[in-house]
Amino acid sequence: MTSTTSPLTAEELSATTLLRFATAGSVDDGKSTLVGRLLHDSKSVLSDQLEAVERASLGRGQEAPDLALLTDGLRAEREQGITIDVAYRYFATARRRFILADTPGHVQYTRNMVTGASTAELAVVLVDARNGVVEQTRRHAAVAALLRVPHVVLAVNKMDLVDYAEPVFAAIAEEFTSYAASLGVPEITAIPISALAGDNVVEPSANMDWYGGPTVLEHLETVPVSHDLTGCPARFPVQYVIRPQTADHPDYRGYAGQIASGLLRVGDPVTVLPSGRTTTIAGIDALGRSVDTAWAPQSVTVLLADDLDVSRGDLIAPTGSAPAVTQDVRATVCHLHERPLRIGERVLLKHATRTVKAIVKALPYRIDLSHGLAHENDPAALEVNDIGAVQLRTAEPLPIDAYADVRLTGAFLLIDPADGTTLTAGMAGEAFAEPSSAAGGAADDEGWDF
Template sequence: MSTITTEELAETTLLRFATAGSVDDGKSTLVGRLLHDSKSVLTDQLEAVERVSASRGQEAPDLALLTDGLRAEREQGITIDVAYRYFATPRRRFILADTPGHVQYTRNMVTGASTAELTVILVDARNGVVEQTRRHAAIAALLRVPHAVLAVNKMDLVGYEEKVFAAIAEEFTAYATELGVPEVTAIPISALVGDNVVEPSANMDWYGGPTVLEHLETVPVAHDLSHCHARLPVQYVIRPQGPDHPDYRGYAGQIAAGSFHVGESVTVLPSGRASKISGIDLLGEPVDVAWTTQSVTLLLEDDIDISRGDLIVPSKDAPATTQDIEATVCHVADAPLTVGHRVLLKHGTRTVKAIVKDIPSRLTLDDLSLHPHPGQLVANDIGRVKIRTAEPLPVDSYADSRRTGSFILIDPNDGQTLTAGMVGESFAAPEPVRDDSEDDGWDF
């Protein structure tokens, strides 16, 4: 592979993707193979892996060690934490999140997939689609990851049989389609041997589709956040001291979606006060426009009260503020989430007190039915919740904005993250009717 120049790297697009799948389906081996065969591994890293593999009596290097960096991961042979890897080819740059497969660490998969534009879900060809496969597909759908790749791994262990691959691909695609996953690409691979990872496999001439890397390099990446309603969660108010900046008051943060222009009318939420942008500072220099993911400082014409946690939005498409939030959530804590649970809700840069008013349903992964009024959600459960906040919040639907339509619930006693939530509807299945006689009596 030819060396990539700085100019060529700057012109390539960026794809964020995550790997997922059940334990021992070969996620870390796939990632290691992808890095190794695309010449994205440094010489000293490969030598270290070869030394460890040789000490274990393995003839070939264990490529999973390229991502399983924690000692506990190496000792147990499983992935525990999300491992991020950055690599590039002449066609595209990549940020890869290798997520755990063990059900105990599903919460880490939620973290890795939350910013992904594509998810690679591995399936062991010998086992087919299992419960954890369905859970990861449901989470990918819940997080609205736009692209999904089904990598049917270990095809070498089933004799590279086309009918094995076809049956798994059909079952998974039907399940993902029912979840609302917009696109599924199925690829038969052997991560250990290298079939269809970077190079096409001579063992599966019946397959005429792309390799994993070829698909990653060519899948359309629509960075549509720049076309969403503009949102700036305020992180910090900047007021320099000294005679050089006597009247400077700036509101700093990272633009979560859309773009802002000098002269644009904006509204500050939740207060609802309006003003106009008089200036935008980016890296210490004034600019006329700024857009998604840029960290900027906005200057306003009027001296109004703004603090950390406020949201600056265009006046023409400001979201409504509300104290009643209904969302689909993935519960990630060991302790259950129950009706009446008092929590902290973090939305953007704002954290407010809240209470769980109702848990209307829990998703059953086998048939995607909704179990009505379970009373609680336990670790790794996906369900619907109704939350009442102590203060009004400007929330978007998660379908419109992944950044400002999401939140987390936090235990106020120890700061532990309890639940990841997505505002609005996420699954098409009808929600059970609530029995209003089950009112818990809590009010803000």
């Protein structure tokens, strides 16, 4: 396979930053076409991929290549002309590397949008210029706000179908910006585009000389990656305990894992959670050598000055900024499974490298995303794709951050203990004010009385 452009050298790639972003919007707003246009016009498409798209387009009676086929990989997606699954793509320019998630537009695939945006630092929300802001547009803006995505781009697409009219763009931009700002979205950038024709996607549009802002790619290349993991408090979930017990290393005891956030330095005072024991970092091994400093998301082995009882699932954090340890978790969640989540449900809660038993004690409210962030108090259950609040009681204490403070250690999954199915994705801490009412407690039996 050959590329349509010269690849970046290893030195060029190492000098560029990485931006994770997601695309979202209502059905037929042109998400997959935009992504295809980005890949094509930035010369990030392999030649055999482009040839396959051209053949498929001709087979469907289309004269020009349908760039949406570059991302709609499932057969069902190609047959229906819609996006169902989250399509992840990697590409790079001379200025930045990208991991993009092309997410579905249908209401029933809200969970897929949550999955795609959960690690994103930027969300591109598309709007059809003919239809303006619709319910699903508001839904995706609300999800971006819930997930604390730092940057949102409003891409007003299909401007060619409204004669590139500036008043149409201005009205949509004003409506969306006002709505997203009311949800707490910190930064919103509006760009008029035509993904099909390529206007303002990679190259500036000659048809919209009234617009003086960046193209989509220019904005993606220059937007600050504000969610810097090294700027958060240090969090090191222990994944594995290394004790070789060889003649050369009879007393070696290291704790291996990936730094979730922040910086670790030799000599730093740290606390091991949930036990609360304190010590200092005696050494850090990375890539087979000793280092004085390590940072997220490096995988390292940490050596401690004292011989403490530390095992998989424990969390090492700076003594002065360690998270609180609790058995009562309050969170905003997105329910992912077709089986409803109800009060009294017994689940496994997976947080970082630790998995504990938990009981759903209350479902305080469900969020009606079609009306901003309106609360429906005390729902009987959370159905698939529902977003709402949950109160959990865990069998063991957990060192869990607020999601708004540290996204990685503020997130968790609820798992079916019977078959290991993922049920719910959670964001610890109250992302929005909780209503005063609360539902009743859970049944406690079969050893699940916490």
